[in-house]
Amino acid sequence: MSIIKLEGIAKIYRTKEVETLALENVNLEVAKGEFISVMGPSGCGKSTLLNIIGLLDEPTSGKVCIDETETENMKDAELANFRNKTLGFVFQSFHLVNSLNVLDNVELPLLYRKHVKNRTEKAKAVLERVGLSHRMKHFPSQLSGGQCQRVAIARALIGNPKIILADEPTGNLDSKMGAEIIELLHELNNEGTTIVMVTHDEHIAKTTRRIIRFFDGRRIE
Amino acid sequence: MLKQNKFVSAISIIGTALAIMMVMVIIVTDQIKTNNIAPEINRNNSFYLKYHIEKSKEEENSYSSGCVTYNVYKNYLSDVKSYDMATLFTPVWSDEKYIIHVNESKIRRFEPVRLCDADYWKVMSFDFVEGRPFNQIEFNDGLNNAVLSERLAKELFGKESALDKTVYIFKQLYKVIGVVKDVSQTFEFAYSEVWAPYTTVPNFEEEGYHAIYVIDDKDKRSLFYEEMRDVERKYNANEDWNLTLQGPYNHRLQMGASYSNVKPEFVLIILKYVFIIAILLVIPAINLSSFSISAVKKRTEEIGIRKAFGARNKSILLQVLYENLFTAIIGGFIGLILSYFTVIWLKEWLFNVTTGDSIPLVAFVSPAVFLYVFLVCVLLNLISSIVPAYKASKMNIVLSLNQK
Ligand SMILES: Nc1ncnc2c1ncn2[C@@H]1O[C@H](COP(=O)(O)OP(=O)(O)OP(=O)(O)O)[C@@H](O)[C@H]1O
């Protein structure tokens, strides 16, 4: 049974002047526990695809089914709850909250969950996991890019999501730090988390079991 | 917690403080005028009969209006029975002061004097520095006893005790039997510098009076009003004039009845307050909302992050409101403190009092005032940030994430 199922997805961005067809009739199934790479030239719709899978954006048409749940008619509160429980995000530009320290950034997803005990302990545990337990009181501006991305991974991890969506997680890092991040993602995948990652790096893509390629909004492989 | 830009927070706190200050000046002024504050501790249960109008039965447009006459009090109001306490006393006219002096040769001064009955001291609650008020027997006998304010007693007798000293009030000799703590002029019915029994004045039947009836039991009040209407009927049957009592009014209404021939409108009084407060809140709220819009814009990315990780629109909305409320409340309490100084500064204008008069501080630190500050803060916050907060909560996640 696939954990992600896209059927006939299209996404059209409409602005006053132009209409951009970012995705066109995309079908995709990802099985539970898979680690797949999404590749393609800039502007082909990779981020758009990931945002749609992550329920951050709605497709113009088509069906999105995540963890065997139809998402089409979900209301804001349900969507938020679903994102919180099932999905974890890692972005190219980290998207950490600059005014919060590392620990608070990592705890953030748990703030939107009811009845969570020992938030701080849980945050410390995942920070330990990504090797940053000595930087808990630091602020994002005091960390290197690689460290920021590890904080972001810890934040994606803390809620035990079934799926992690990573949009160019190594895009802002040098190859050594990038390799560490990919290593971490592989560890998570080995523990059963399904991962969909966008990358421009063929080497990195090759480390994953499956690569899908896009061109001009269409899936070509 | 979303952290706001310090400058923006400072500006909005100052803005809030000024807005709250203006509103609190109005509310506190109103509190001072309407709450049970010693000596006027029975305001909430009091019914005031300050004036009445007499219309000629013969001539269409001939009428007289003014304070309650002794005739009306003695022969007609005596039929009224449904009350717990009542007092009759004269107003203190600022332009008609009495000459007070210790003996023929020494200091002479013009001071306001209030003539009153013995129950006046029960309806009001004065703080006696020394001595006591006059009692019913002394009042009935017309004994020349007087109560002085602390200030006047000091000026007349220096450091010596004023008790049992004698003073001339106008041309009669009175014995000082009590000295009370000074009373602010904000108390229309309690304020004076000298209090004396009206029975000691030769022509007291020609004086104009005010009457206060204290009724604790709410059920008694309608009966009380009926008795008042009976008073009018009986008067009209017996006398050449038709009597219309101006009231009795409760405390708030009587404040509006500053002219003897004008009937106060309760709804209008309240509407006036609501209107003024609304204007005073809406204008700063519109200004503040532009600050909260810019503060929200600066945090667009953060809002996107929170939503991506599970914040509902509602949590974002509440968070923005809650955080703005925080600054609003800080501003609110600064505003309350500022309002204190403003009231002190503007007291002559706000209360019609003379310089040097003190303002009862209790009016600023009561739980009711804190509740008002809080409510006004919440209101101001709601008006100023509901729109930005709503917009922030509805923003598209991807767009907010990628906004720099
Ligand atoms: N909010 C938007 N409004 C209008 N057009 C958009 C918007 N977001 C994306 N697009 C357009 O949709 C297309 C796909 O964009 P997307 O960001 O998915 O590309 P991408 O494959 O992630 O590119 P990159 O590798 O550079 O990140 C692009 O042509 C882009 O210009």
Ligand SMILES: [Mg+2]
């Ligand atoms: Mg992209």
